[in-house]
Amino acid sequence: MAEEGPDVLLKARERTLSVFREDVEQKWKGPFYFIQGADPQFGLMKAYSIGDCSSGGDEWEEEHLLTQQAVQAINRLSPRPKFFVLCGDLVHGMPGTPWRKAQTRDLKDILKGVSRDIPVVFVSGNHDLGNAPTPETIEDYCQEWGDDYFSFWVGGVFFLVLNTQLYFDASKCPELKQAQDAWLDRQLAVAEEKQCQHVVVFQHIPLFRKDPNEAHDYFNLDESIRRELLGKFHKAGVKAVFSGHYHRNGGGTHNGLDMVVSSAIGCQLGEDTHGLRVVAVTPEKITHRYYSLDEMSNHQGIEKELTALMKPN
Numbered sequence: 001m002a003e004e005g006p007d008v009l010l011k012a013r014e015r016t017l018s019v020f021r022e023d024v025e026q027k028w029k030g031p032f033y034f035i036q037g038a039d040p041q042f043g044l045m046k047a048y049s050i051g052d053c054s055s056g057g058d059e060w061e062e063e064h065l066l067t068q069q070a071v072q073a074i075n076r077l078s079p080r081p082k083f084f085v086l087c088g089d090l091v092h093g094m095p096g097t098p099w100r101k102a103q104t105r106d107l108k109d110i111l112k113g114v115s116r117d118i119p120v121v122f123v124s125g126n127h128d129l130g131n132a133p134t135p136e137t138i139e140d141y142c143q144e145w146g147d148d149y150f151s152f153w154v155g156g157v158f159f160l161v162l163n164t165q166l167y168f169d170a171s172k173c174p175e176l177k178q179a180q181d182a183w184l185d186r187q188l189a190v191a192e193e194k195q196c197q198h199v200v201v202f203q204h205i206p207l208f209r210k211d212p213n214e215a216h217d218y219f220n221l222d223e224s225i226r227r228e229l230l231g232k233f234h235k236a237g238v239k240a241v242f243s244g245h246y247h248r249n250g251g252g253t254h255n256g257l258d259m260v261v262s263s264a265i266g267c268q269l270g271e272d273t274h275g276l277r278v279v280a281v282t283p284e285k286i287t288h289r290y291y292s293l294d295e296m297s298n299h300q301g302i303e304k305e306l307t308a309l310m311k312p313n
């Protein structure tokens, strides 16, 4: 087995990403774009194919190749995306299960290939923390990938990263949920006070899959928490929430907020393709489009469309 090299991946610490200097990044400097991906989830494709999503997943060659294709496509883009955010379920193996360590090592090896001028931003998913996380599983994630919730500024836009497992089931870590709640209220107060160009949230589980009034299920957040967050986000002027978890594209709008649900880099549970979302930020709005990995690999095609997406109007 190959020796694990030094961990060069960026980790959020002290609830922020130091690579983006707050004093510099709070100012709007013009349109930019970033790339969103979700659920590389090393191991799910095999587990799903044998009908054993809880204990299967002893191979991840397909996800390995797909994530490699994603990284190569991102590295060819010009102009450069400001960052590449991965909205959770980095690996399939839940805490304490076999293969998790090897899946994590192999994913990190691929992500180390992302150009050093494109920071990779990590969001925690249910497979990263466990469906009912504990202080230990959260600590383990933070050691491996960085803080589970944090905020950062890029070019006048305020970005918040949330740990949605604390909304899904905090029965084993109620104090950590309270801590994130208090932190989120402080961040949203900052968002209101600073009059940022836009406020954007990244999380794993969407507030809703398609309809803000849909019933709660495995793929969305409980109605009362959903209503609470939608209210808080609206008050603070959050424009868009980007998520994964559904392994299909989805989403909808509510009160001017764009709930974006992106399909997976890895296993598809619907009819979508393995892909990435390109998100353009202009002074007035945030526009985005999901591209298959094959489309992403045609960088000239993407760059042409980006020029159109980033044109101010």
Ligand SMILES: [Fe+2]
Pocket (backbone or CB within 6 Å): 039, 041, 089, 125, 127, 245, 246, 247
């Ligand atoms: Fe997932």
